[in-house]
Amino acid sequence: RGCKLIGCGSAVPSLNVSNDDLAKIVDTNDQWIAVRTGIRNRRVLSGKGTNIVILKHLRLWFSCKDSLTDLAAEAARKALEMAEVDPNDVDLILLCSSTPEDLFGSAPQIQRALGCKSNPLSFDITAACSGFMLGLVSAACYIRGGGFKNVLVIGADALSRYVDWTDRGTCILFGDAAGAVVVQACDIGEDGLFGFDLHSDGEGQRHLNASIKDNETDKAFGTNGSAFGFPPTGSSYSCIQMNGKEVFRFAVRAVPQSIEAALENAGLPRSKIDWLLLHQANQRILDAVATRLEVPSEHVISNLANYGNTSAASIPLALDEAVRSGKVQAGHVIAAAGFGAGLTWGSAILRW
Ligand code: ACO
Numbered sequence: 001r002g003c004k005l006i007g008c009g010s011a012v013p014s015l016n017v018s019n020d021d022l023a024k025i026v027d028t029n030d031q032w033i034a035v036r037t038g039i040r041n042r043r044v045l046s047g048k049g050t051n052i053v054i055l056k057h058l059r060l061w062f063s064c065k066d067s068l069t070d071l072a073a074e075a076a077r078k079a080l081e082m083a084e085v086d087p088n089d090v091d092l093i094l095l096c097s098s099t100p101e102d103l104f105g106s107a108p109q110i111q112r113a114l115g116c117k118s119n120p121l122s123f124d125i126t127a128a129c130s131g132f133m134l135g136l137v138s139a140a141c142y143i144r145g146g147g148f149k150n151v152l153v154i155g156a157d158a159l160s161r162y163v164d165w166t167d168r169g170t171c172i173l174f175g176d177a178a179g180a181v182v183v184q185a186c187d188i189g190e191d192g193l194f195g196f197d198l199h200s201d202g203e204g205q206r207h208l209n210a211s212i213k214d215n216e217t218d219k220a221f222g223t224n225g226s227a228f229g230f231p232p233t234g235s236s237y238s239c240i241q242m243n244g245k246e247v248f249r250f251a252v253r254a255v256p257q258s259i260e261a262a263l264e265n266a267g268l269p270r271s272k273i274d275w276l277l278l279h280q281a282n283q284r285i286l287d288a289v290a291t292r293l294e295v296p297s298e299h300v301i302s303n304l305a306n307y308g309n310t311s312a313a314s315i316p317l318a319l320d321e322a323v324r325s326g327k328v329q330a331g332h333v334i335a336a337a338g339f340g341a342g343l344t345w346g347s348a349i350l351r352w
Contacts, residue, residue, distance in 0.1 A: 002191030003143040003151075005352060007085065007182040009078025010320040011071045012043040012175075012307065019172070025053065026168035033172045034305075038283025042175030042308035044160045045071070053165035068099065068178070069106050072156035073113035075178040075316070080114075083182035085150050087114040090182075092142055092151040093122035096131030096312040098210075098341070099158045100124055110154065128208075129279045129340025131155055131312030132179070133198065136336075136348055139183040140193045154180040157311035162210050164239035173281070174240075175308035179316025194333075195266025196348040197258045204343035207246040210237050247340075251285045254345045255337050256292040262335070262347040270294060273349075274332040275322070279339055280304045280314040289337075301327070311340070328352050 018041050019030035034040055047066035072095060080087060093116075095107035102109065107122035127134045132155035139151040156178035165171045186192075212235050255278065263270060276295045278286050283304055290300045303318045310317055315336055322328040330352060337347035 001144050002186045002188040003140045003183050004186045004190055004192035005181050005350060006184045007079040007081070007083025008180065008316060008320040008323055009075045009080075009082060010177065010179040010313070010317045011074035011078070012177045012317070013045045013066050013071065015044050015046050016041050017044050022172055025165060026171060028168045028172060036282075036284070037173060038286075038302070038304045039172065039308045040305045043177060045158045045176045051161060051163065051165050067101060068097070068156055068158045068176070069101050069109045069113065071176075071178040072097075072106070072154050072180070073110050075156070075180040076110060076114060076152055076154050078320075079152065079180040079182050083184070085182055085184070087116045088118045090114070090116055090150045090152050091118070091120045092139070092148050093120055094125055094135040094138060094151065094153050095122070096125045096127065096135040096153065096155045097157055098126050098128050098131065098311060099161060127312070127340075127344045128342060129281065129309070129311045129314065130338035130342065130344035130346055132315045133336065133338035133346040133348060134344070136181070136183065136193075137196050137198060137346070143183065143185045149185045151183045152180060153183060153316075154178060155312035155314070155316045157313050159240065159309070159311050162237065162240050167239070169244060170240050170242050173309045175310050177307055177310035177313040177317050179313045179320055181316055181319070192351040194268060194349040194351070195262045195264070196346065197261035197265060198346035199254070199258065200342045200344045202342070204246075204250060205341070207243040207250070208241070208341040208343065210240045210341075212236075213238050248282065248285060250343060251281065251339050252288040252292070255285075255289045255339055255347070258345055258347040259289075259293060259335050259337055262349050266349040268333070268349060272333050273335045274299065275328055275334045276300045277315060277319060277322075277334050277336040279309075279337065280307065280318055281309045281340070293335075323352065
């Protein structure tokens with residue numbers, strides 16, 4: 001059996017935070033951010049869990065109602081509409097997210113929001129900015145080996161909730177969004193996923209992470225304070241910690257290698273690539289990867305300027321904009337790649 005992409009959709013929060021807005025919170029400026037990253041604006045969810053620094057600064061106390069789950073469901077609905085697939089005909093929902101609104105996973109809540117009465121399997125995949133690539137390849141495997149027919153792959157993240165808005169090295173980079181695609185079973189002759197390549201390296205976690213914090217009980221009594229009669233205090237995660245230079249080096253080295261490997265698995269030469277669709281982390285990373293692969297800049301999809309790095313959402317968000325604007329057309333070959341925390345990275349060669 002083959003599988004093909006038949007629909008896409010996306011959704012972003014209404015609140016826009018420009019570089020000039022950030023310059024009022026941290027010591028930075030529009031020019032520095034634009035030159036070093038290509039980013040000018042990002043969207044931020046203003047709801048439960050929004051960071052207090054950004055809320056206070058933007059005076060948002062009375063308009064806190066967004067939810068990442070709603071955003072993901074909106075993107076999914078648009079993808080199903082384009083694909084002309086009824087929610088009841090979806091048999092698997094994969095939510096790729098590192099920031100679910102329920103620690104136990106948010107995919108079943110999206111299933112509920114979509115009104116799927118057929119009880120499709122739905123679960124979360126956590127792989128930071130590579131999440132969507134892993135979701136896409138997983139969808140293909142479920143279809144090819146598991147008999148699934150219509151799989152919804154959603155990338156959705158709200159990293160704004162885990163950013164230190166007083167750290168100019170990280171808070172300028174991230175935005176919130178959701179994007180989705182429908183992957184459908186088809187005859188092998190129509191197959192739209194030609195080859196892929198996926199990796200991870202736990203050694204690199206020190207360069208990029210948002211790890212669980214030691215709580216006070218742990219510090220005072222070791223990890224099992226409740227044995228001393230203290231109630232458990234609960235835990236939370238630290239803000240994003242990043243060594244930007246190391247992550248940059250990793251991306252420009254690993255991503256071209258991975259795309260080359262995926263092309264080899266697909267049996268296609270570089271010249272067959274119509275579009276390079278990379279995780280939208282930094283324009284300089286996009287440019288460096290394109291140069292290494294000799295892909296002309298007009299064949300590189302980029303919407304970083306408007307949304308920043310939206311983690312697992314960035315690839316389906318950029319794809320959706322490119323499809324709806326008529327850039328990406330039926331039959332075009334896309335080399336897509338994700339990379340990020342874990343460290344994780346991977347690519348796939350697709351036909352739209
Ligand atoms: N505004 C003004 N100056 C700044 C800012 C800012 N926002 N941030 C840092 N600076 C200063 C630094 O303090 C430093 O000053 P100094 O020379 O006086 O010490 C100078 O600018 C240079 O800083 P660098 O950190 O060396 O800047 P660099 O060119 O490396 O750019 C950046 C930093 C944009 C973060 C870059 O390293 C990058 O994009 N790396 C990749 C990060 C990435 O993509 N992460 C996400 C991965 S996806 C995921 O899974 C979450």
